[in-house]
Amino acid sequence: METLVVPAGEGHAFAVSEGQKVRVITPKGQQSADFFACSAGDTSEWLSPPHTWMPTRSLHPRVGDVFLSNLRRPMLEFLEDGADGLHDFIIAPCDAIRYRQFGVEGHHRSCAENLVVAMRELGHEITAGPLAVNFFTNTVVEDGFIFSTPASPVVKPGGYVLLQACMDLTCVVSSCPYDLEGPGWAINAPGGPTEIHVELL
Helix, strand or coil: CEEEEEECCEEEEEEECCCCEEEEEEEECCCCCCEEEEEEEEEEEEEEHHHHHHHHHHCCCCCEEEEEEECCCCCEEEEEEEECCCCCCCCCCCCHHHHHHCCCCCCCCHHHHHHHHHHHHCCCCCCCCCCCCEECCCEECCCCCEEEEECCCCCCEEEEEEEEECCCCEEEEEECCCCCCCCCCCCCCCCCCCCCCEECC
């Protein structure tokens, strides 16, 4: 087993072979992990939440789901959920534009930036912005509106998910840097982001 530590607010890219298992863990709890994956042989084929939820009819990942690519090919199977189902398919990765819209001045790390930086370290230049599976992110849809509030259940320390690759992949996990406060929008624990662990089995 190989263990990777994704520092708080940063991202990490790694290769996964077909049949290999990946465990993503939030050691301190309530820390969103944006999970990206692309075909190892073609970085234009990305894991796609919208393509995945069409056959599952669920806006939240569930054990037994097969995550599909934008070409509708199976990429990963969701084997185990140690985080009480508190995951999200809906929210787009945070980026520089979002932070500027929220009034942030100057540079602020984002999941979109973490993806680009992590993939660049492996020699890949990412020009399009794929969506992510947001593990450990609790969202609720009511009357067509989406919420993520401090009053909602949160993922406890040690929460995890276990996935198995259906093809050779390049994956990226971002410890979401989102640290802003606002009504109806609580992504990570108060006090800022914390690290994420990834185990390759």
